[in-house]
Amino acid sequence: MRRGFAGSSASLWEPVRPAGHNGTVSEKTSWQSGQPSERSAVVDLAAVEHNVKRLMQLARGRTLVAVVKADGYGHGAVQVARAALAAGADMLGTAHVTEALALRAAGITAPVLAWLHTPATDFAAALEQDVRLGISGGELDAVLDAARRTGRPAVVHLKVDSGLGRNGATPEQWPALVRRVREAEGEGLLSVEGIFTHLAVADEPARPETAEQLATLTTAVRSAREAGLSPTMVHAANTPGLLSAADREDPDAMLRDAVRVGLGLYGLSPFADRTPEDFGLVPAMTLRTRVANVKDVPAGAGVSYGLTYRTEGPTRLALIPLGYADGVPRVATGAPVRIGDRLHPVVGRIAMDQCVVDLSRSRPVTDAAGKPGAAREHTVRIGDEAVLFGAGSNPSVTDWADAAGTINYEVVTRLSPRVPREHVGLEPQRDSDRSRSVEHGGHPGADRDHGAGAGPGGVVPGDGAQDGPGSGAAGENWSITRELASAEETRALAAALAPHLRAGDLVLLNGELGAGKTTFTQGLGAGLGVREGIISPTFVLARRHPNLADGPRPGGPDLVHVDAYRLGSAEDVESIDLEDTLDTCVTVVEWGTSKVEHLSASRLVVDIERARGAQAAPEQADLAGVLAQLGSQWEEDASAGEVRQITLRGVGPRWTEPPRV
């Protein structure tokens, strides 16, 4: 038997805490509080982050492409993408361009690769939105046409069909594809970043075809290089490929430069005989509801449509308000539902909206060794929490897949829109922490007064050594404070500052969520004449905006836009390689004070403060609000008409004189 019910027999009244992971799980999910939601798929983003970190360990330094197609396997593509990126994933993968564009529309700026196209695919939109494209051959002309029309070269990954028989050029078609692509690269219409293939039987590691597929990929890469292409990212492994790599004779042949991981992100195992726990993965989704009815029936009572089930003796039944319209497979009769410390089988047919479990045929949840937990007497009542699948000692997705004669991939991706997705386990107070860190240091805030003394526009000489707490850092040369009445003025001030900036300048940008940091950076970008598309870097660490030849400063420096909020240590700072671009670009670091100061002796510090009485940053309890606010942060930046106070401070030899702005 599968170990889907492994783990302790902790009460369901406590949060389901995935075994063996240290991620922080929000305690305040609505399904645990006094007013629980009726039915939901609870998605634990801390589990996703944990899984990404675990998969990155297994990938041993390879690029991790987090596959979030099919709405993140039913878990919510945008939320999962953000969690995966926060945990260190390098790139996102989708099947369709439309799915990639949806990520962009949500403000996600990380690299995205989409690989399944049709004649209806909007390649121009893909190029405009910086979406990388998998290329099998048939779509090449349309992609080149889009590159000509938009003036944006495509970044492509060539796909070789090494044996799956779906997309990709066959080994016979490969030389012709490579030739055409090489030509287009010569014309500046595309650049080949990657070559990849997709495995057919990686979930059955003993089969010989996988090694053959990997050898075919190697041959394809070699011939592409010989033809003049220089791909830097060769990839083959999906989740089963990655999870089985260490057991292979030559793990590197599987891992190559990158891995494309879907199922593993969600904490599920692709193997029939291995559980997620075997790999240190934590299932992220819990499908749960509340018991809608409980009743005693006599022996011989029929249950549900067709009366395919009749009770053997006097029996207690419970009604579970989830059915096939919610995506619960109709054929999964017999699958387990956990109520309290016991597992109850679904009996009779699963209907559109509901199914029935037989409480008289239950068994206790078992621990990892298969031993029953210390089940307490528990009388099932209307309103009791009922879990179809989840982490820890809950039934597993695979239990449901087995009952339905399918695989766990299908069970989670087919959950219907009628089941609300409830995202929990965001880094706790990722946002209210920000305002807190603002109060406790770094930000001039209320305990800083030299701006007020000087009045709007005043320049105050710094007096380095005598700075008190909350005042500027040692080495501060001067400060300028301005009141700005609108986002437009914020943008204009930044644009006016831009001509004073040059390659090698470090700008530290502080201010709470919604203060206008992104608006300010957009103004800098406009003044510097760099490529547009500056948005909040909340979920990426760094983004480079190249100088535009037709902008106001052709040949000027690129802008590197960084979010240092999640950079904990100097090691973290190093991981984003700021030093590589520091001397040649203008580097703007949000939340940079105390994180990256050491990178340069000189810096321009910009503190933006919202006027008193302005709307505070959202509270952690209001998760939906937090998500909505994160999603629309830059819009809010741009639209808010509140008064801001901006203080510029010059530190170090580069900034002895204030800029005339």
Ligand SMILES: *Cc1c(COP(=O)(O)O)cnc(C)c1O
């Ligand atoms: C879906 C998909 C993946 C991810 O597969 P998992 O088994 O879920 O990791 C990787 N590559 C391609 C081409 C895919 O279509």
